[in-house]
Amino acid sequence: IIYTESEEEIKKTLEKKWAKHEKLVGKMVGIIKQYGLTQKAVNEMQRSIGVARQEVRGENYVAVNNDCVAELMDMEDNTVDLIHTSIPFSNHYEYTPSYNDFGHNSDDDRFFEQMDFLIPELYRVLKPGRVAAIHVKDRILYGNVTGLAMPSVSPFSDKTTAAFAKHGFVFFGRITIVTDVVRENNQTYRLGWSEQCKDGTKMG
Missing domain, CATH: 3.40.50.150 (Vaccinia Virus protein VP39)
Incomplete structure (x- = not known):
């Protein structure tokens, strides 16, 4: 990387972003190794036409x-x-x-x-x-x-x-x-199981 002294902070930011990128790529590679990316998996992700009655x-x-x-x-x-x-x-x-x-x-x-x-x-x-x-x-x-x-x-x-x-x-x-x-959302959250687990007293 070629940079001037005044661009030191820019270089640091770039290096941080590059490290995050490397971490993300590593995670994606791990997922593909574990679950694969076969033609079958690709087909399952594609849209379908029609429906079985x-x-x-x-x-x-x-x-x-x-x-x-x-x-x-x-x-x-x-x-x-x-x-x-x-x-x-x-x-x-x-x-x-x-x-x-x-x-x-x-x-x-x-x-x-x-x-x-x-x-x-x-x-x-x-x-x-x-x-x-x-x-x-x-x-x-x-x-x-x-x-x-x-x-x-x-x-x-x-x-x-x-x-x-x-x-x-x-x-x-x-x-x-x-x-x-807002009221609709509150009602939805009020009835949610995950919210009950956090604090059942607020469901009343």
């Missing part, structure tokens, strides 16, 4: 794990009394490492392109005059992400209404639930 039947229910679009295509017309669901919020959540996952989209436009396969099937299977109750959430977009230097709101609920109307659904109402993220 699973069905469970009870006296009063049928539960199915499947691609919802494929499942609906096999259902008869006008056979559903109520559609009550919470669709993914565009690209906000990704539920599975599958290309079929509705959360695996880059933006709202791509998400609603995928919904264009689902919504007509929902309309077809729902009995005339019955309700499709769809839970969605308007999303806060942070200024450091949008470049606007201030938060803004993505009207995802309005976009969802328009998408369903495009395929024949009639919009007749909206119920707004005011939420408090």
Whole structure:
């Protein structure tokens, strides 16, 4: 390393960072030696296409794990009394490492392109005059992400209404639930086992 006397501190910082890098590389090599990086491991990390259908039947229910679009295509017309669901919020959540996952989209436009396969099937299977109750959430977009230097709101609920109307659904109402993220988080932590282990008295 070539440096001047005035750059002594820069050299020390560089050496510290290099030592951290060497430690990290050593740790990564150890992990690969222990667990391997075979083609099988690489394949397991890749995204999948499709899903193996699973069905469970009870006296009063049928539960199915499947691609919802494929499942609906096999259902008869006008056979559903109520559609009550919470669709993914565009690209906000990704539920599975599958290309079929509705959360695996880059933006709202791509998400609603995928919904264009689902919504007509929902309309077809729902009995005339019955309700499709769809839970969605308007999303806060942070200024450091949008470049606007201030938060803004993505009207995802309005976009969802328009998408369903495009395929024949009639919009007749909206119920707004005011939420408090801090309160929700506190409730989540309050019920957590790890928090109970730390101090069970604060759960009351």
